[in-house]
Amino acid sequence: TRGGPGGAEGAPPEEDDDGADGLAERRRILRRRLDGAADALRRTGAAYAAAVEMPEAPRAEEGGAVRSRSGRRHLRRERDARAMHNGLVGEYNSRRHLSRHERRLRTEAGETRRRKAGGEFANATALPGHELVGTSWRAVGLAYGAPSSFEMRAPLPGSPITLSFDPVDAPGPDGASDPGTAYISGSDGCNRYRGTVSLRDSGFNASYLATTRMLCRGESAAQERNFTGLISGSAFFYEADGDRLFLMAASYRRGGRAVPGPAVAEFEAEEGGGTVAGGRVLKRNDARARPAQSKKKSAASPASSGRYQTSPLHQGYGTHYATIWVGTPPQRKSVIVDTGSHFTAFPCTGCAGCGEEHHTDPYFDPAASTTFRALSCAQCVAAQCAKPSGGFPGGSCVFSQVYTEGSSWYAYESVDRVFVGPKDAASAADPRHDPYKADFLFGCQTKESGLFVTQLADGIMGMSAHPSTLPRVMFDQGRVRRNMFSMCFRRELRVSKMGIVAGHLSLGGSDSRADTSPVVYARNVAGGGWYTVFVKRIYVREGGGQSAAADGDDQVARNVDVDFSEMNTGKGVIVD
Numbered sequence: 001t002r003g004g005p006g007g008a009e010g011a012p013p014e015e016d017d018d019g020a021d022g023l024a025e026r027r028r029i030l031r032r033r034l035d036g037a038a039d040a041l042r043r044t045g046a047a048y049a050a051a052v053e054m055p056e057a058p059r060a061e062e063g064g065a066v067r068s069r070s071g072r073r074h075l076r077r078e079r080d081a082r083a084m085h086n087g088l089v090g091e092y093n094s095r096r097h098l099s100r101h102e103r104r105l106r107t108e109a110g111e112t113r114r115r116k117a118g119g120e121f122a123n124a125t126a127l128p129g130h131e132l133v134g135t136s137w138r139a140v141g142l143a144y145g146a147p148s149s150f151e152m153r154a155p156l157p158g159s160p161i162t163l164s165f166d167p168v169d170a171p172g173p174d175g176a177s178d179p180g181t182a183y184i185s186g187s188d189g190c191n192r193y194r195g196t197v198s199l200r201d202s203g204f205n206a207s208y209l210a211t212t213r214m215l216c217r218g219e220s221a222a223q224e225r226n227f228t229g230l231i232s233g234s235a236f237f238y239e240a241d242g243d244r245l246f247l248m249a250a251s252y253r254r255g256g257r258a259v260p261g262p263a264v265a266e267f268e269a270e271e272g273g274g275t276v277a278g279g280r281v282l283k284r285n286d287a288r289a290r291p292a293q294s295k296k297k298s299a300a301s302p303a304s305s306g307r308y309q310t311s312p313l314h315q316g317y318g319t320h321y322a323t324i325w326v327g328t329p330p331q332r333k334s335v336i337v338d339t340g341s342h343f344t345a346f347p348c349t350g351c352a353g354c355g356e357e358h359h360t361d362p363y364f365d366p367a368a369s370t371t372f373r374a375l376s377c378a379q380c381v382a383a384q385c386a387k388p389s390g391g392f393p394g395g396s397c398v399f400s401q402v403y404t405e406g407s408s409w410y411a412y413e414s415v416d417r418v419f420v421g422p423k424d425a426a427s428a429a430d431p432r433h434d435p436y437k438a439d440f441l442f443g444c445q446t447k448e449s450g451l452f453v454t455q456l457a458d459g460i461m462g463m464s465a466h467p468s469t470l471p472r473v474m475f476d477q478g479r480v481r482r483n484m485f486s487m488c489f490r491r492e493l494r495v496s497k498m499g500i501v502a503g504h505l506s507l508g509g510s511d512s513r514a515d516t517s518p519v520v521y522a523r524n525v526a527g528g529g530w531y532t533v534f535v536k537r538i539y540v541r542e543g544g545g546q547s548a549a550a551d552g553d554d555q556v557a558r559n560v561d562v563d564f565s566e567m568n569t570g571k572g573v574i575v576d
Contacts (some may be wrong), residue, residue, distance in 0.1 A: 133167050134166070137268065138268055138269075139266070156189060156219055156220060165184055182199055188224045188228055189223045191213065193209045194209065202237050203250065206231050230265065236248060236249060236264075244482060248261055262523075263521045308481065311505050312501045313503035317454075320503060321334045322334070324418055331365065332428070334359070334360045334361060336461065338460055344462055346458045348411075348414075349367070353448070358456065373414065375412075384397065384398060398411070407448075416439075419438065420470070438474045439473075466528075481508050530576075535567055538560040539559055540557070
C-alpha cells in the first residue's frame, strides 16, 4: 500500500478513490508478484523466503478522528487491502512447495530431538551400512580463504560448530524411504541449520542448508558465512579415524572424475555422539566388544580423559632421536625416530662391537628387568626361529634389517614395558608417565654394522604406518586416545650425549603450542606400510635457512626439473 491514513484534516490522495475495479487490479498485481517470487524461489532452490504480512492499520483514534467521508473511505480500503494482502500471503506461504527444508525444520526438529534423546536412532535401519549415520561431531578446524591458499582456523570460543548425521526413517514423497540419504543438522556457531546428504562409501554430497535467522554480528557472522558457504551444495570425500573426521573437498579431473582435494574441515566426536572404526558406528554406550584397533578404554586410562603425550626430541648426527624407558625398573635408551622403518631395536647386553662408547647409554640389560621376556619360537611375530648360536638365546625369534646406505643389525624379538619420556631419571620416575606404559615388542640387538655403531643414539624406533610401531601399539592398548602422532623438528648446530633439544614428539595427538604457522596437510595415498605422498613440485631455495619461509628477498626458490610421473610410480614417494 502507499501509506497510512491522513490526519484529522488531511485529504486522501485522489487516486485511492478507485472503487472495486482498482482493488481488483491491485489484487491481480500482487498475485502475479507472489507467483513470480515462487518461480524465482523454485529456480534458485532457496530454503527460506517466506512472504511477510503487512501490519495492522492504526485505529482512527490513534491517528486522530477522520471526519471527511473520503478519509473514512480511504481507511476502509486500506484495511481491505491489508486483509487481501495478508490472505494472499498466508495462502502463498501455506502452498509453496519449495520450502521443504523449512517444513522439515518446523515439523521434524522436535521429533528428532525427542527420538535422539531416547536412543531410537541406534536402531534405525534406513542406512544400515554407512558408518557416519548416527554420529555427532564438533569442529576443531575449518578452512578460510581461497582454495589455493586457505588456512585452517579453530571455531570461535563460545561459538561451537557441530555436525550430526541422522537417519532418514520417515517415508519420502513416494511412500518409501531413501536408503542413500541422511539428514545433517547442527549449529554454525550462531544459528541452527538442517539439510540432507547423499551418501557414498567414501564421501557425500550436501544439499543447500536451511538455517534459522537469528542476527549474528562481527566474527560470529563471518564464521557462519564461512561454514554455510563451505558445506552448502558441496561434495566431499571423508576420512574417519576413531573419533576424528576429516572432510576433503572434491576436486574434479578432466572427464569429470572426482578425486579428494585438500582437507577443509576437521571434527572430533561429541561425547555420546559415536565414533567410526572398523567400517561401522561405535556408540560410546555400546556394550558390544570393539574391534582390536579401537579397544574399549578404561575409566582410568589417558584415552578416557582425551590426553596425549609430548616429549622432547634431541639433535643427533644428522638425525633426531627420542628417549624411551624400557623395563622394570626402567632403563633409558635413545632411539632415532624413523618414519621409513617398521621396527624398534637397540643393543642389549652381549652385543658384539655395537659401539657402546659412541652411544648415549649403556646396553640394555634384560636380566635387570622383572618384566622382560624374549619370545619363544611359538610366539614369533616378524621373525624366524633360530638355533642357540651366534649370540642368540636358544629357541629365540631372530630378525634383521639392512638399510640402503649399508648399515644393518640383527636382533631377537622381545617384549617389555616401554614409554617415551624425558632424559633425566628423576622426571621419568614421575607416576604421571604410568598410564602411557605399553607392553611393546622390540628387537634386542646382538650385532650392528655401519652407521649404527658410530651414531649418537643407541638404536632406532620405527614410526611408519605399520601396526608394530609404538604409536599404534599405544592406541591399541588404550594408552592414548587417537591413532596419531606428530613431530616438530628444528636443527641445532651442536650435539651432546647430554642431549640438545631440537623439537618435540607427540603421541596420540598434536601439540600446536610451538607452531608459528597453520599446519599444511598432504594426503597419504598409500593404504598401509609407509606414509606416501604424491609429489607435484620440488623447489630448492638458495641460502638455506631454518624455515620454509624465506629469510630475505635474496633467497630465491628454484624449481627442480624432475620427471614427476616417474617419481610417483611404483611405491611412490614416502615421508622418511
